[in-house]
Amino acid sequence: MAPKTTATTSTPSEASQKDALQALWKAYNEQTPDRLKFVDSFLVFLILSGVIQFLYCILVTNFPFNAFLAGFGSTVGQFVLTASLRAQVNPDNRGEFKDVSPERAFADFAIGSIVLHFFVYNFLG
Numbered sequence: 001m002a003p004k005t006t007a008t009t010s011t012p013s014e015a016s017q018k019d020a021l022q023a024l025w026k027a028y029n030e031q032t033p034d035r036l037k038f039v040d041s042f043l044v045f046l047i048l049s050g051v052i053q054f055l056y057c058i059l060v061t062n063f064p065f066n067a068f069l070a071g072f073g074s075t076v077g078q079f080v081l082t083a084s085l086r087a088q089v090n091p092d093n094r095g096e097f098k099d100v101s102p103e104r105a106f107a108d109f110a111i112g113s114i115v116l117h118f119f120v121y122n123f124l125g
Contacts, residue, residue, distance in 0.1 A: 039086045043079060050075040067124060074120040078113065085109040 032040075050072060057068045088097045088105035097105070 036090060043082055046075055046079040070120045070123045077116045081109055081112045
């Protein structure tokens with residue numbers, strides 16, 4: 001007796017979604033500078049870190065709650081600062097940020113991060 005085979009059929013919308021995602025990924029890899037890919041990888045790390053902290057708070061414990069708030073707030077604040085840095089150093093946004101050099105954008109990011117973490121450290125108690 002021959003083994004049963006299951007036919008997997010994908011609908012046209014699933015195929016077009018897959019093609020669109022592959023085209024998006026290919027364009028991202030080809031057209032995005034390495035500097036922005038590095039910043040994007042840090043943004044993904046921050047998202048994962050925030051999700052893990054949130055799930056830990058929900059599933060395990062939220063004691064001490066101020067530690068959760070400080071850690072999660074630090075993650076969200078750092079994400080916002082990093083997204084701002086990415087927008088300012090993106091070559092496609094040169095017209096919008098013509099007065100801001102990449103060095104100035106990074107200095108703003110570094111100073112903002114120091115101030116953010118100063119407040120987070122003080123919030124921990």
